[in-house]
Amino acid sequence: MKSMTGYAALDRDGRRWEIRSVNARGLDLRLRLPDVAGLEPPVRAAVAGVAVRGNITLALRLSDSGAGAARLDPAGLDRALAALAEVEARADLPLAPVTAADILSLRGVWEAGETAPPALAVLTADLADLVAAFAADRAREGAALHALLAARVDEIESLTDAAAGLAPARAAHQAEALHAALGRLTGAAMDDARIASEIAALAIKSDITEEVERLRTHVAAARALLGEDAPVGRRLDFLTQEFNREANTLCSKSGMPELTTIGLDLKAAIDRLREQVQNVE
The missing domain is CATH 3.30.230 (Ribosomal Protein S5; domain 2)
Known part of the structure; x- marks a missing residue:
């Protein structure tokens, strides 16, 4: 990675x-x-x-x-000397003595050395x-990132197991909900078929078995991607979206404060995973 x-x-x-x-x-x-x-x-x-x-x-x-050292430009020197002679001739009188240093300080006498x-x-x-x-x-950064991602996936798996571990408590909670629903339905003018249908619908709506199984499947897929020696960032990013979808459904089906807490913790762990996945090639 x-x-x-x-x-x-x-x-x-x-x-x-x-x-x-x-x-x-x-x-x-x-x-x-x-x-x-x-x-x-x-x-x-x-x-x-x-x-x-x-x-x-x-x-x-x-x-x-x-860059190479500056060199004397013969053509530039000739132009400078000719210019001095022309100035002296036009002035029609001798000018102050001009030294070689004065001439060498004039613009255009030197040419800059150039390096290819x-x-x-x-x-x-x-x-x-x-x-x-x-x-x-990038590989060193990736190794550190791999360890962080693996820890996030472990955290998601642990929370998924915790959600599944609430099954006995949820069964009792669902039984109470079903008995309460049955009490409400039998007090109304409804036939036995309608009552059975309503109870079945309530049981299906509150079941989280599929969400737990899909979360576990996504955990396995994430670990497989982390084991690949290839660019996996985009696929991991897509997988975090799938994780989040199941966590949202889990929260919506919760019906129990304990499961709601786990669902919210799960969403936070998935968000931390998504933030790190943005760095993966």
């Missing part, structure tokens, strides 16, 4: 790489790259190879600290290491 959140950085010879990701419904890759021909396709392919979901930002900054961008092969080698570190970070 991998988390959708992750971070990695790489510093090499004036090259600063960073990649980070947060939750997203799909894969949203945002690149901030220098103008290096052919770099974007391998970057996209490398990230897609380790991530299927997440809002991912990858940036590469090239430092100018390695790193070769594509160098950058793709960096990229492989960066993406590997990023994938490892």
Whole structure:
């Protein structure tokens, strides 16, 4: 299992790489790259190879600290000297002495040294290491997330068992409800068939056997998904909706304060599970 959140950085010879990701419904890759021909396709392919979901930002900054030293520009020097000679000729009188340092301080005499961008092969080698570190970070986050999710599923199973354990108490409670209903019905002008039908409907309405069994089935499905070595976030998210549907029905059928309390605790546990599932790839 991998988390959708992750971070990695790489510093090499004036090259600063960073990649980070947060939750997203799909894969949203945002690149901030220098103008290096052919770099974007391998970057996209490398990230897609380790991530299927997440809002991912990858940036590469090239430092100018390695720029070449400034060099004297012969053509610029010639232009500066010609300009000084023209000024002196037009002034028609000798100007103050001009030193070499004065001339070298003039604009255009020097040209900045330029450093070629790193070769594509160098950058793709960096990229492989960066993406590997990023994938490892997401895997570490995923391992911690797996433990949290497993604990939430255990909590849901425990509450489901507690709900099922109320069966004897609920049977007595239902018997009392049925006797009360029977007393009301026999006092009215109703035939025996109608009375039997009403009692059966009341018994079916208050039975939670199916909800308990479906909750247990969902617990087994959640554990199976947690055991898969593949992206399972979307399927887990769907499963939390199914959990919540059964918990809602359980509460609506409760009829007992004790079962209502369990149902509410169950809904809270499912909500905590859903919050963590949003981080799963």
